[in-house]
Amino acid sequence: xxxxxxxxxxxxxxxxxxxxxxxxxxxxxxxxxxxxxxxxxxxxxxxxxxxxxxxxxxxxxxxxxxxxxxxxxxxxxxxxxxxxxxxxxxxxxxxxxxxxxxxxxxxxxxxxxxxxxxxxxxxxxxxxxxxxxxxxxxxxxxxxxxxxx
Numbered sequence: 205x206x207x208x209x210x211x212x213x214x215x216x217x218x219x220x221x222x223x224x225x226x227x228x229x230x231x232x233x234x235x236x237x238x239x240x241x242x243x244x245x246x247x248x249x250x251x252x253x254x255x256x257x258x259x260x261x262x263x264x265x266x267x268x269x270x271x272x273x274x275x276x277x278x279x280x281x282x283x284x285x286x287x288x289x290x291x292x293x294x295x296x297x298x299x300x301x302x303x304x305x306x307x308x309x310x311x312x313x314x315x316x317x318x319x320x321x322x323x324x325x326x327x328x329x330x331x332x333x334x335x336x337x338x339x340x341x342x343x344x345x346x347x348x349x350x351x352x353x
Contacts, residue, residue, distance in 0.1 A: 234342040238281060239333050240271045243348040246318065257307060260318060263352045266327070268292075268302055270315040272335055285336040288315040292327040300327075323352040 231240040246254065246265040254261045270288050273281035290302040302317035321327070326349045334341040 230346055232342070232344045234340075236275045237284070237333075237335055237342065238273045238275070239331065239342060239344060240273065241269065241329075241331055241344070241346065243268045243327070243329060243346075243350075245321070245350060245352070257316070259316070264320055264322070266319050266321045266348070266350055268304075268317045268319070268329065270304075270331060270333065271313065272315075272333055274335065283311065283313040285313055286315070287332075287334040287336075287341075289332045290317055291330045292319060293330075294328075295326050321350040321352065323350075325350050325352075 230242055231238055233239075243266050245263055246259055246261050246267045247263045249259055249261060249267065251261060253259075259267060268290050270290070272284050272286040272288070274284045276282050285306070285308075288304050290304055292300045292302060294300075300319055302319050304315050304317040307314040307316060319327075326347060328347050329345065331344050331346075332341050333344075
């Protein structure tokens, strides 16, 4: 069971952070922190990974994925817990708040949320991230268009 969870976490990482035209990784740096984020259609997630993390697969749903990492001198980037909020606004100025949940599996920490999307819908996302133990909130924005047909 533990091996399956580790494998699932590895696959989830690959799906959510692979570079490419559809799943391009995005990141911003704020002092000692890097915030990695992306949004993708949930039908791109392998069924076994979706089941393991209770993600609904559909071409009409998007998954927002956020990871917060801290630079520590002499070591690789370290995942850290954070307060993460995400909002999305479409081109009709309709605001959607996205419920975010933390996934902590084998030391990797991700914040994910799902949202319904329409064909050719463009969403402007606003992320607010406050790393645990910090008082400063870091804000970043990105835009993603979704194709469901």
